[in-house]
Amino acid sequence: MPASGSYDIFLRGTFGIEPGGATGRKLRELAKIISVPRGSIAPLDHTHGSLVFIADGSTKLVAHASHDREQIVAFHFGGDLVAIPPDSEHAFSLMALKDSGLIIFPAREFYDRASAEPTIMRVLLDRFQTALFRCRDKALGLGRKNAQERLASFLLTMAERLDNDANGCRVLDLPMSRRDIGDSLGLTIETISRQFSELRAAGLVETSGRSRVVLKDPVALAQRAGHLQ
Amino acid sequence: MPASGSYDIFLRGTFGIEPGGATGRKLRELAKIISVPRGSIAPLDHTHGSLVFIADGSTKLVAHASHDREQIVAFHFGGDLVAIPPDSEHAFSLMALKDSGLIIFPAREFYDRASAEPTIMRVLLDRFQTALFRCRDKALGLGRKNAQERLASFLLTMAERLDNDANGCRVLDLPMSRRDIGDSLGLTIETISRQFSELRAAGLVETSGRSRVVLKDPVALAQRAGHLQ
DNA sequence: GCGCTTCATTGATCTGAGTCAAAGACTTTG
DNA sequence: CAAAGTCTTTGACTCAGATCAATGAAGCGC
Known part of the structure; x- marks a missing residue:
């Protein structure tokens, strides 16, 4: 159980x-x-929207198409805010990738009580805007990029977001499995593996163990990702 | 040129x-x-973020992967608000599907001046949240649905969003071309056409001319869209 | 109303990623 | 530390949708 003091850190640090x-x-x-705990689903009220603060750990937000088809819609890490809609045409669930501490609010009530505080609203707006922009980039990738471009994009994005310490943002410890990466990029686990092999063969990345990835040539990777120069 | 009074309507009606x-x-x-005018790109400042209010008309927000690959990230109609990021890894442009009246703000400055007004911030938050939820649904479709499910989803979504008058939300006048639909669903124009033919053959829709679509059986359509029952 | 242009439909073929299957590598646990 | 289980990699084959190509409507200007 995370220290209940995580609430204080949340309010002070985020807002x-x-x-x-x-x-x-x-x-x-x-x-x-x-x-x-790692692998468990956050107990959300799916009849209403939720606002979740990731105090520590990391999570995936999963959209369920039908029984066995899942699309990971976003990953979140310590300090992130996640807005989750009530179930309608599609259902969503938030699963921990590693043991995580969460602070869960009913969304509407939170907004109602926070709207008096301009600083909170301003931060919320910024966070939502960032989430929207990320989601659009993801839509671009899912709609118009091939497997290699998607994986290259993914690795660069993760390098940016996981750059917590002074690792030079080139050594990643991915908290998600190949399956998660596939579910996020709209690809299968086998395709992810094959693309890793290609990037490895091209000398752009090195991998060791299941989670360690070293970006040997971020510039070339950005080219393969279909980014503007 | 739209009546400059559209600004008043914007502030009163939206906020x-x-x-x-x-x-x-x-x-x-x-x-x-x-x-x-129809077919033209809104003159935005691409070094900064913009906030655009669609006073009337309809637009598409296009993300550019490389030279000839485009992904339509969202459609917008009269009354909608669109947030557009500055160009970075990908470039975005907002194009009018029909002659449209727009009110363009520099995003940051708008938020700075609006943050004193809780009602504005609250509306912005709601709009951004809706845009985010829509974008996630789109990501689910692009990542995990087949061509038929995507088109069925698209038609139902449009029926909902274009339901302005009392047409029973079953008769649509799509303001976008088959190419636009394809660019939105991550498919080609030919695939869109073939899927229309299939839905027509199955008696789920009727089409006449280039833009008129009648949804004959929205329930069956929702099933084909892979929606939860 | 007629020709021109653009858009939509249909068909034939191709291909990138999915599926199925098997072997190999990393972790975990007793 | 060895056995078991899980995750990853690689290979062979399949298939949904892309591509290429041609024909058939709609809409538009004159």
Whole structure:
């Protein structure tokens, strides 16, 4: 169980407001602070929208087409905010990739109570905008890129987002499996594996173990990703 | 040129605030009100993000992978708000599907001046959330659905969004070409055409001319779209 | 209303990624 | 540390949708 103090860190770190203030206390009443073990699904209320803060760990947001077809719609890491819609045409679930601490709010109530605080709303807006822009890039990849371009894009994006320490953003420890990468890129596990082999053969990446990836030539990788120069 | 009064309609209709108030006047200074003829690209500042209000008409937001590969990331209709990022790995452009009136703001400045007004921020948040949820559904379709499911989904979504008058939301006048539909669904124009033929043969839709589509059996269509029952 | 242009449909063939199958590598656990 | 289980890699074959090519409508200008 994560320290209940993760709520304070959340409010101060993400929104820059004091947990002890009026808004801070009003929001606290809504928060459900839980820890989710690797491979488990976050217990969300699927009849209403949720807003989830990833206190620590990492998660995948999965959209379910039918029984056995899943599309990972986004990955999230410590510090991220995730908005999850109520189930309608499609169902969504949030699964932990590693043991994760989450703070779960009912979305509507959170917005109602937060709307008095301009700094919170401004941060929410920025986060949502970033999520939207990322999702559009993903749509571009899924609709118009081939397998190699998708994997190259993916690796560069992860390098950027996982660049927490001073690893020079070239050595990645991917928290997700090949299957997850496939489910995110709209490809199969075998295709992911084949594309890794090709990138390896071309000297653009090195891999060791199941999660370690070294980007040997990020520039060439960006070209293969179909990025603008 | 659209009546400059479209700005007033925008503020009152979308945000419910008075254009004559302090915030209304501050935002007015940022607005660029223009009309864009069918087939033309909105003149945006691509070094900064933009926020565009579609006063009337309809547009497509296009992401450019490389030279000849385009992915339509979203369609927008009168009353919609569109956030467009500055160019980075990919470039975006907003093109009018029919003669359209737009109100263009520099995004950052708009948010800065609007953040004092909770009602505006709340509406923005809702709109962004809706856009994000739509984009995720699109990602699911592009990643995991076959051609027929994609087209069926598309038609149902359009029926919902174009349901302006009392046409029972079953008779559509699509403002976009087969090519646009293809560019939106990650398919070719020929595949779109073939899928229309199949749906027609199955008695689920009727088409007449280039833009008229009648949904004869929305329930069966929803099944083919891979929606949850 | 007639020719021109653009868009949509249909058919034949090709191909990149999926599927099926098997072997090999990494982790975990007793 | 060896056995078991899981994840990854590689190969052979298949198939949905792309590509190439031709014909058939719609819409538009004169």
